[in-house]
Amino acid sequence: MHAALASGLIFTAFLHFCFGQVPFLGPCPEMHTMSDFETNKYLGKWYEAERYFSVFEFAGKCVSANYTVGEDGRLTITNKQTSSLTGIQSTMEGEVRLEERMDSSKLNVRFPSLPVWHLAVLIDAPYWILETDYENYSVVWSCTNFGLFSTRNAWILTRARYPTLEVMEQAYGVIDRNAISRAYFIRTDQNNCPEKY
Ligand SMILES: *[C@@H]1O[C@H](CO)[C@@H](O)[C@H](O)[C@H]1NC(C)=O
Numbered sequence: 103m104h105a106a107l108a109s110g111l112i113f114t115a116f117l118h119f120c121f122g123q124v125p126f127l128g129p130c131p132e133m134h135t136m137s138d139f140e141t142n143k144y145l146g147k148w149y150e151a152e153r154y155f156s157v158f159e160f161a162g163k164c165v166s167a168n169y170t171v172g173e174d175g176r177l178t179i180t181n182k183q184t185s186s187l188t189g190i191q192s193t194m195e196g197e198v199r200l201e202e203r204m205d206s207s208k209l210n211v212r213f214p215s216l217p218v219w220h221l222a223v224l225i226d227a228p229y230w231i232l233e234t235d236y237e238n239y240s241v242v243w244s245c246t247n248f249g250l251f252s253t254r255n256a257w258i259l260t261r262a263r264y265p266t267l268e269v270m271e272q273a274y275g276v277i278d279r280n281a282i283s284r285a286y287f288i289r290t291d292q293n294n295c296p297e298k299y
């Protein structure tokens with residue numbers, strides 16, 4: 103009994119360590135995604151307003167993502183962030199794939215530039231856009247099943263670095279409609295950021 107609990111805790115810590123996501127007991131919950139997603143309207147820059155807490159990101163501020171389509175038609179995400187501890191800016195490029203049909207908002211993202219010791223490099227992480235109005239907010243969900251556990255991550259992205267309360271309320275509405283716990287969200291520090299970040 104105690105051994106099972108202990109190994110469960112160790113496994114949970116392992117998931118958190120490897121994937122920087124919040125581990126939950128139980129499988130990924132059902133989520134409602136967009137069925138008429140328009141990639142072109144989603145392109146460009148998004149600022150991270152809030153995200154699920156994860157140990158690996160705690161020191162990141164001024165987080166933004168720029169979605170672009172290359173000449174070959176491939177979708178790329180360029181993440182930028184500044185370490186709150188060191189002030190060092192970093193950029194990470196991810197490859198985006200569509201998980202199913204063209205008009206589905208179920209995307210997959212892989213960051214080939216992540217250090218090899220980071221296991222996430224081996225998998226395509228689900229990156230589901232639950233809802234966006236393309237102009238103000240986007241709510242993104244990621245969940246992966248690991249047997250009895252699932253690891254979960256969520257983000258609120260906004261077009262403005264300092265979104266209005268009205269915009270945030272719309273994003274919270276999406277979160278509530280999908281029964282996502284708000285308890286794990288932390289606000290991303292977007293103050294005193296370098297101009298291009
Ligand atoms: C996003 O990336 C594209 C392609 O690299 C670049 O042309 C554009 O200026 C970037 N947008 C922002 C807001 O950084």
Ligand SMILES: CC(=O)N[C@H]1CO[C@H](CO)[C@@H](O)[C@@H]1O
Binds near residue numbers: 237238266268
């Ligand atoms: C609620 C809100 O702030 N909506 C804005 C979304 O973005 C468009 C385009 O920038 C604005 O016109 C809306 O006012």
